[in-house]
Amino acid sequence: MARAPRLAHTNTTLRDPRWPRLLARDPSADGSFYYSVATTGVYCRPSCGARTPRPENVAFHATAAEAERAGFRACRRCKPNAPPAAERAAAQVAEMCRFIEQSEAPPSLAALARHVGLSTFHAHRLFKTGTGITPKSYNSALRQQRLRGELRAPGSVTTAIYGAGYGSSGRFYAEAPRRLGMKPSAFKAGGASEQIRFAIGQCSLGAILVAATARGVCAISLGADPEALLHELERQFMGAELLGGDPAFEAIVAQAVALVENPEREHRLPLDIRGTAFQERVWRALRDIAPGRTMSYAELAKRVGAPRAVRAVASACAANRLAVAIPCHRVVRTDGELSGYRWGVERKRELLEREGKT
Numbered sequence: 290m291a292r293a294p295r296l297a298h299t300n301t302t303l304r305d306p307r308w309p310r311l312l313a314r315d316p317s318a319d320g321s322f323y324y325s326v327a328t329t330g331v332y333c334r335p336s337c338g339a340r341t342p343r344p345e346n347v348a349f350h351a352t353a354a355e356a357e358r359a360g361f362r363a364c365r366r367c368k369p370n371a372p373p374a375a376e377r378a379a380a381q382v383a384e385m386c387r388f389i390e391q392s393e394a395p396p397s398l399a400a401l402a403r404h405v406g407l408s409t410f411h412a413h414r415l416f417k418t419g420t421g422i423t424p425k426s427y428n429s430a431l432r433q434q435r436l437r438g439e440l441r442a443p444g445s446v447t448t449a450i451y452g453a454g455y456g457s458s459g460r461f462y463a464e465a466p467r468r469l470g471m472k473p474s475a476f477k478a479g480g481a482s483e484q485i486r487f488a489i490g491q492c493s494l495g496a497i498l499v500a501a502t503a504r505g506v507c508a509i510s511l512g513a514d515p516e517a518l519l520h521e522l523e524r525q526f527m528g529a530e531l532l533g534g535d536p537a538f539e540a541i542v543a544q545a546v547a548l549v550e551n552p553e554r555e556h557r558l559p560l561d562i563r564g565t566a567f568q569e570r571v572w573r574a575l576r577d578i579a580p581g582r583t584m585s586y587a588e589l590a591k592r593v594g595a596p597r598a599v600r601a602v603a604s605a606c607a608a609n610r611l612a613v614a615i616p617c618h619r620v621v622r623t624d625g626e627l628s629g630y631r632w633g634v635e636r637k638r639e640l641l642e643r644e645g646k647t
Contacts, residue, residue: 302344311335311347319373323350325361332356337367381405382419385412386427395428421595421602422567430565485526488534488542489515492549494636498522499545500531501538505559509545509612511632525610548613553580553644558614564605567595571605578619581644585623607631613640 302308310318318335325332326342332350333339350356353363353370363370371377388404389396396404401424402412416424485507487500492511498518500508508525510518522531534542541558548556562569570593577592578584584592590602606617607629618637622628630637 299345302347305349307335307349308344308347312341314338316374323353323356323369324348325350325356325359330361331364332361332369333364334367334369334373337364337369339364339366378415378419381407382416385416385424386420389424389428390431395425398424418595418597420567421570421590421593421598422565426566430567483526483529484532485522485529486532486534486538487519487522488538489518490542490546492546494549494632494639497546497549499542500526501541501559502561505561506541506545506611506614507561507563508610509549509614510610511549511612511636545614549640551643552613552616552618552640556614560611560614562611562615564608567593567598567601568605568608570594571602572609572615575606575609575615575617575619578616580616583619583621583625583641586620587623589620603629619644 307318307322307324311324314336316336321335323332323334324342325348327346327348328342332353348359350359357363357370372380384405385401388401398409398413401416402409405412407415413424416427420427422430483502485500485502487498487508489496489498491497494511495513496511496515496518498508498510498512498515498521499506500522508522510521512518544556544558548554548558562572564572571589574589574592586599586603586606587596589606590596590599593602595601606620609615609617609631612618612632618630618640627634627637627641
């Protein structure tokens with residue numbers, strides 16, 4: 290006589306939409322519900338790796354507190370009353386970033402790992418997974434950011450180098466032209482010795498601004514207001530000497546316009562690409578996406594070896610200054626819908642349609 294209620298409970302559990310997620314040990318379900326097992330007296334996260342319980346012994350709970358009020362204790366394996374693993378990992382990555390930022394000298398990987406209570410292997414892997422770059426690259430980018438501030442302050446270039454945390458000047462001077470876009474002394478002088486040629490014209494997507502240094506094209510911008518495009522260029526390269534285009538530069542502008550009109554074509558424009566190590570990795574991956582193809586931000590994050598750094602990848606796409614030449618318009622949301630584009634979603638849609646991708 291007692292079997293009917295038990296069978297009814299089994300059927301109820303099997304029909305519950307949370308049951309398939311429990312069977313799949315779906316990590317995305319963690320935090321949305323918990324389940325308890327009558328025969329063991331414990332409650333778990335949906336992703337718990339414990340043996341799958343029989344449905345007649347399962348009850349679902351909205352919160353961990355609700356499961357505990359029902360008399361169940363937390364599973365020692367999945368620790369459902371502790372923050373989710375992803376949240377704990379994010380907190381550890383944030384703490385490592387703070388530790389690097391607050392250290393007077395670049396901390397070693399061993400010191401970084403000790404600070405968060407992990408092995409060097411797990412600290413390195415966790416940091417790279419969470420940020421998309423290694424602790425060493427993060428520290429390098431941080432020093433460059435500090436250096437820019439130091440170079441703008443009174444004092445010599447040497448003082449700025451050591452003030453930013455560089456142990457020696459040799460390596461810095463070797464990297465400075467690529468990272469700063471000019472010699473450190475020129476940057477300290479406000480970039481006044483750097484010359485940037487530019488031209489503003491019209492294309493089928495509105496106004497287009499093309500700018501180039503001696504190294505290559507450093508900006509291709511699209512918009513409705515030519516004056517706004519010029520002001521944006523001035524903000525991006527403050528202190529540089531902006532010059533009008535000459536006949537040789539007009540040929541470069543023509544190539545840029547042709548690329549906008551036919552974004553599926555290959556180009557041979559020389560590019561002056563300036564970004565952090567992670568941004569440049571993302572931009573290289575963008576150039577590998579074939580015309581007519583699209584990729585989600587999550588897929589792009591996997592391609593650059595940082596599957597959890599989706600937001601960082603999206604930020605790198607947004608920081609791209611070279612419309613079409615670095616084709617960030619080929620990155621879409623996971624559901625295929627178009628999302629933010631520096632030069633407007635409608636222009637993104639038009640570029641994809643021109644490549645034959647609807």
